[in-house]
Amino acid sequence: MTTEKNDATQLQLADFLPYKLSILANRISYAIAEAYSSRFHLTIPAWRVMAVLGLEDNLTAADLVSRTAMDKVAISRAVASLLEMECIHRELDPDDRRRSLLTLTPKGRDIYQRIIPLARCYEQDLLNQLSEDDQRALKQITNKLMKRVQQWEKHNVNPASLQETQDV
Amino acid sequence: MTTEKNDATQLQLADFLPYKLSILANRISYAIAEAYSSRFHLTIPAWRVMAVLGLEDNLTAADLVSRTAMDKVAISRAVASLLEMECIHRELDPDDRRRSLLTLTPKGRDIYQRIIPLARCYEQDLLNQLSEDDQRALKQITNKLMKRVQQWEKHNVNPASLQETQDV
DNA sequence: ATGACAAGGTTACATATGAAACCATTGTGC
């Protein structure tokens, strides 16, 4: 381990938290996606839509947007592909014909229920690397970081100008 | 907070660790990228290349691949755009004319040194949300998780088949 | 009613990305 200079004018990418998180998260997501895409030909967005519909029926595309943090174009495309695969069923909302209500088909539910244990298996394997304390800590830490990022986005400013607003 | 069923046949996306990490990391990266791309017109891959070259001169594209976890096509494109912006300089390696050696230009180094504090500011703002203990814990946790993901990739198998090999 | 504007979704376009084919150079076996 060569201890590089770590002053303000240097930056070791491998020690830079945002970089580390990005690499870690992408590799985890990619590994899991590999598992279910090879078995069920689902993309990540399509799987996320199914995951939400597995918990709640008769959702609109807008509901999916708010529950998945994906934009509406991605939802639209994921829905289109799931319709073609006959994993979900769509019908117009009689009360508002701009909306359509989405539900898993039996086939979709079957696939859903086969992916769940797969996904949980990966997650559990990761959690098994951590002590109980670590698991609790990780949960708290990600929540804190997420809250802060949301503040960045809400205020649409850089952290320097936020440094006083710890109390928001 | 409606406490949903949390048995093996259901999955609350918002509580699914890989999903949370993915959303968190992407939003952090995006926010930071927004800051330097708007100021300096750099993409994420281009910035990563500069970050590495800021620490070490005369690297080849292959060196960049191994130091950034990006594939060689991404490196090639980032290098091309940085050359056009005159942020880096390229010369053939006299010992092996397949290789070329990359170095920041004065202009590139200037931009580099203006991005560093910006990047550190965001990172520090995130770390400021955490206690000292949390910061240490996060570092350990990400290291542990990363090691495990590398095992997944190395063995090219799903975690079920790895569960005995905690000792690798 | 009716015209302006908002909401739900889809389509079109421009850009980003990755896998595989490719070109040039170097190393290797004979």
Next chain:
DNA sequence: GCACAATGGTTTCATATGTAACCTTGTCAT
């Protein structure tokens, strides 16, 4: 030396993604 494999990098092509334009249906004030 000379075929042939391996290495370093770039280009091509097919796919993925985001932004903006768009179409349809609803809402609201007049």
